[in-house]
Amino acid sequence: MLRLIIAIAFFSILFSCSTKTDAPEQATPPTTQQPTAPPAETLPSVPLELLQKIFAEGTQVDYIYHYYPFTASLSEPAAIQGAVKHISETPCPAQPPCKPAGIITYQINGDIVLRADFYFESNCTMFVFYDEDKNKYGNYMTQDGVNFFNSQIQQALQLRNQAGQ
Numbered sequence: 001m002l003r004l005i006i007a008i009a010f011f012s013i014l015f016s017c018s019t020k021t022d023a024p025e026q027a028t029p030p031t032t033q034q035p036t037a038p039p040a041e042t043l044p045s046v047p048l049e050l051l052q053k054i055f056a057e058g059t060q061v062d063y064i065y066h067y068y069p070f071t072a073s074l075s076e077p078a079a080i081q082g083a084v085k086h087i088s089e090t091p092c093p094a095q096p097p098c099k100p101a102g103i104i105t106y107q108i109n110g111d112i113v114l115r116a117d118f119y120f121e122s123n124c125t126m127f128v129f130y131d132e133d134k135n136k137y138g139n140y141m142t143q144d145g146v147n148f149f150n151s152q153i154q155q156a157l158q159l160r161n162q163a164g165q
Helices: 002-022 048-057 077-084 143-164
Strands: 060-065 071-074 087-091 102-108 111-121 124-131 134-141
Touching: 048 077, 048 102, 048 111, 060 077, 071 077, 077 102, 077 143, 111 134, 111 143, 124 143, 134 143
Parallel strands: none
Antiparallel strands: 060 071, 060 102, 087 134, 102 111, 111 124, 124 134
């Protein structure tokens, strides 16, 4: 008798498993809400008025790289205007997922009016502007900015290699 009960139970389990695999699965969303991660906090964008002021009156832009043995300084109006155009309108996360590649300062007649850490890694290209060591604004980098930094780094590495030969 016990064998008969075990055999029936075994066949009913086997039959229920086979009917489950034969039935097509439906792609329905779960009925209960799963907790989702909150969206990353973003910093406000740099005020347009400040960027316009630097664009019109800027006298110098300095780049100090943390991981490369060079710096760069721009003092021609067209170059400074180009540097301002590297700042996208899109705000970036308050806590970037990568390390800063360096510091950039924007000056008008010797006064630093804006400074930022710039981030330049794959999928992490942005500026986080700060005032008194507190993050104040944040914007992604434009494609022109990415191209500019790539070009600067490549030129510096080429010069370094030529000097080593």
